[in-house]
Amino acid sequence: MKKIILLLLFFTALYSDAKVYIGSGYGYFYEQFDGDTNGQNSSNMGKLKIAYGEREAYAIEFSLDYIQNESKIFSQNDSDKYAMNIEFVKAFDFNIPVNPFFKAGFGAGFLSVERDLQKKLNYGSLNLGLGMFIPMSESFDFEVGYDYKSISYESVDTIAEKVRFSSNANIIYLGFNIRF
Amino acid sequence: MKIITNFFLLLIATFFISCGEDTNAPIITDVSKIEINERTPTLYSTDSSIALSASVTYADNTTATVTQDLYWQSSNTDVASVSDGVTRIGYQNGGDANISITYSQMSDFVPLRVIALTDFAITNEDINATGSYILEAKGTFEDGTMDKVIVKNIVWTADNSATISVVDDVWTLTILAGETNVTATVFGETNTSSPLAPRVKTYILN
Secondary structure (H helix, E strand, C coil): CCHHHHHHHHHHHHHHHCEEEEEEEEEEEEEEHHHCCEEEEEEEEEEEEEECCCCCEEEEEEEEEEEEECCCCCCCCCCCCCEEEEEEEECCCCCCCCCCEEEEEEEEEEEEECCCCCCEEEEEEEEEEEEEEEEEEEEECEEEEEEEEEEECCECCCCCCCEEEEEEEEEEEEEEECCC | CHHHHHHHHHHHHHHHHHHHCCCCCCCCCEEEEECCCCCCCCCEEECEEEECEEEEEEECCCCCHHHHHCCCECCCCCEEEEEEEEEEECCCEEEEEEEEEEEEEEEEEEEEEEEEEEEEECCCCCCCCCEEEECEEEEECCCCCCEEECCCCEEEEEEECCCCECCEEEEEEEEEEEEEEEEEEEECCCCCCCCCCCEEEEEECC
16 A cells, blocks of 8 residues: 555655546456356446646556456356446657557456355456547547556356356547547 | 558467367356265263264265365264364263254254263272272163273272373273272262262272
8 A cells, every 4th residue: 555655755756737527437348267168248348537737758558447247157146246446557759639548557356256155256357558649628538549468367166166267358438538 | 561461361360270169067066065074973971982974975976085185073072073074072971962064154063962871880800919000890771781991081089099091091000009999980070869970889808
């Protein structure tokens, strides 16, 4: 926690032109499970975020994800997923109409399952992404991006063994940001 | 502008590449029930133990042995105690107990019957030479079983200069000389009017 705060202070001091911005996005989420499980899940997702930084330089973003879930990976009635993420964004100004960026971070989430021994499964993710801000004005821009998440789920208890699942998720999204 | 167009094309390509069928059957089957495999276990009250086992049945009807993954409990430890399925006889001569398993909210139990000892006798033949001898007694039980070797709930004593040692429920008498009274006591029973009063056998070494 201390390291996160120090990092925030570091970015604050280094980039005094940074602004708080909030954003929202809509995307398509596709998840493929590792190994022989052949589980996959494709669904819509929504994202809300609050962030601090510069459109042309660095930013740190906190986001909340809502991921629809129509699949039955862990039980006959897996719920939608909820997750939160923290990501560091590095954007560039190439004197073109857009500001490309890449980002990296991590997240954590959960979904409800209907198993005899478990009602909820938590997961963690390592996040990588790239995309671009498309500025419309000083305080408004669109954002198009691609996120990759390496997801590790809490182990599933079968009594005889505890089985861990992991997956790879690809997300494409379109959103907008309002900068203050 | 070209960059933007290319990026959009890349995203659209990714979208189509990644489109797939959702999984509609769980990739890991759910637990359906746990149960003790031996449904009517019995023990004689002078037996040592019986090994019970438990299995889990999954929603797809497959099973797995999970004997050591569950919490085992006996309802009456005077009759029998249990740990990891190994059910050890208690200190009571016969009786009933429920042996149960639990895991999270799941459970199962079976009734355990312990058959009481009704009579017994020391079965060692005459000992007439210096040396070590394994002591043995056999019992008759309430279900009519006879001549069953008594393993548990028996204590052997000897007088004179003889010594008795016990290792893993095997009692060994070391006898040197003279007249030795060997006594077998079951279930701590010392009431001489009881059918299970201590049995005494005298060995004389010439």
